[in-house]
Amino acid sequence: MYGKVAIYLTLAFTFLISCSIYLGTVDLRSYFFPVQPAPHSLCATGRPLRVYMYDLPRKFHVGMMGRRYSKESGPVTMENLPPWPARAGVRRQHSVEYWLMASLLYNGKGGEEREAVRVSDPATADAFFVPFFSSMSVTTHGHNMTDAATEGDRRLQVELLEILRQSKYYQRSGGRDHVIPMTHPNAFRFLRQQLNASILIIVDFGRYPRTMATLSKDVVSPYVHVVKSFTDDDPLDPYENRTTLLFFRGNTVRKDEGKIRVKLAKILTGNNDVRYEKSVATPSNIKMSTKGMRLSKFCLHPAGDTPSSCRLFDAIVSHCVPVIVSDKIELPFEDEIDYTKFSIFFSMKEALEPGYLVNQLRQFPKDRWVEMWKRLKQVSHHYEFQYPPKEEDAVYMIWRQVKHKLPGAQLAVHRNRRLKIPDWWRRKK
Incomplete structure (x- = not known):
């Protein structure tokens, strides 16, 4: 009798285990195959992020900065890195990729603290940086989908994907630990979906489907400001010193949510303490915007072609309290x-x-405005892109954001390794 009960219990137990394996609730591979333990969180170690930067041909990055740089041979180093052109104008707002690359080339001789350092051995890297100037490629190779020159942008995207797919490190993670900047709304527009597993550096989610870009894996970067930073803003009475209540100067013809700019022009016209001016981004107009922001208490920030625009960060470095008009804006370093x-x-x-x-x-x-003005002066250094990089500047902050996103990417990599049947087990069978 007891023997029959034991047999029935054994059969029932075997049936339950079989069902669990079939349904995926029990994974026997985790018992029989060695599991590589996940490393401690990078954020907890306190050490700099170790970044391997792909050695791409110059046409993917500095070659787009001028013929002189495209004709030079050899790798780009700290010594031969082209300086960002002083007269780049509005193109500067999409130069995040340049400053990230520059930060990794800088060898930190001054001994200052750094959030990310470049490593030459990819096997020791925490993350992989892809130095493709995707935003500059848009402005260099044509602005719209029908330009003949736009084909140059598409070819670079195709070639870059081929390079990445041949990389064993890209294959290992499916690109999850790869960092790719795409701050222009049309950056990497032809093949963008094929990089949706990577950590993307973007300025907002205006042109990205929810299946591709999310806060869980991507980093929201500020635009690079195009007006000069206000470094000597120390009047006795800053509130009275700024005589304009509200300031806006920019293009009023925008897409999507940016259509609000035309409507705001009609509403705000006729107010003596408001300056709402239509203009395009030329060097002289940028100077006028710089002056206008420094003489204004509030700077209006309606949506552009996407929810964010460079104007917000121009206002921050001008210590002009931003007035943000949006229902769905994502902000950097929030x-x-x-x-x-x-x-x-x-x-x-x-x-x-x-x-x-x-x-x-x-x-x-007034007292609340003064507190906001003081706070702007305290935080504006977080929005500075510069070379050499400085502690807590925009590049420093972006790399720290990447560090925050990596644990999720590393978890996926380790799970893939655990679930992959080892070669020695196949040979044994």
Whole structure:
């Protein structure tokens, strides 16, 4: 009798285990095959992020900065890195890729603390940086899909994907630990979906489907500001020193949410303490915008072609309190920086209500504005892109954001390794 009970129990147990294996709730491979333990979180170690940078031909990066640099041979180093052109104008806003590459080329002779360092051995890397100037490729090889010159941008994307797919490190992770900057709204537009596993450096999610770009894996970067930073902003009475209440200067013909700019022009016209001016980004107009922001208490930031625009970061380095009009903007470094301490937010509906926005700003308490102005002066260095890089500047902050995203990517890599049947087991069978 007891023997029959034991047999029935054994059969029942075997049946349950079989069902669990079939349904995927039990994975016997984790018992019989060695599992590589996940490393400690990079954020907890305190050490710099170790980054391997692909050695790509110059046509993918500095070759786009001028014929002189495209004809030179050999790798780009700290000694021969071309300086960012002083007269680049509005193109500067899409130069994040350049400053990230430059930060890895800098060897840190000064001994300053760094968030990321370049390693020559990919086997020791935490992350892999792909130095393709995808944003500059858009502005260099044509602006719209029908330009004949745009074919040059498409060819570079095709060639880069071929290089990555031949890399064993890209294959190992499926690109999850690879960092690829795409800050122009049309950057990598032809083959973008094929890189959706990588850590993308973007300025907002305006042109990305939800299946591709998410806050869980991607880094939101600031645009590179195009106005000069206000370094000597120390008047006795900063509130009274800024005589304009609200300032906006820029293109009013935009796409999608940016169409609000035309509507705002109609609402704000006629207010003596408001300057709302239509202009394009030329060197002389950038100088006028610099002066206007420095003489204004508030700087208006409506959406551009995408929810964000360079104007927000121009306002920050001008210490002009940003007035952000958006229902879905994503802001850089928001897990570390509280924007409500130096910015004011209005919904699209509120901004389009005649008189509402201006009246709110006119009633804004002076002491609260002064606190926001002081806070802008404290945080503006986080939005500076410079070479050599400095501690806590924009590049430093971006690499720290990458470090925060890596544990999720590393988890996926380790799971793939664990679930892959080892070669020695196949040979044994």
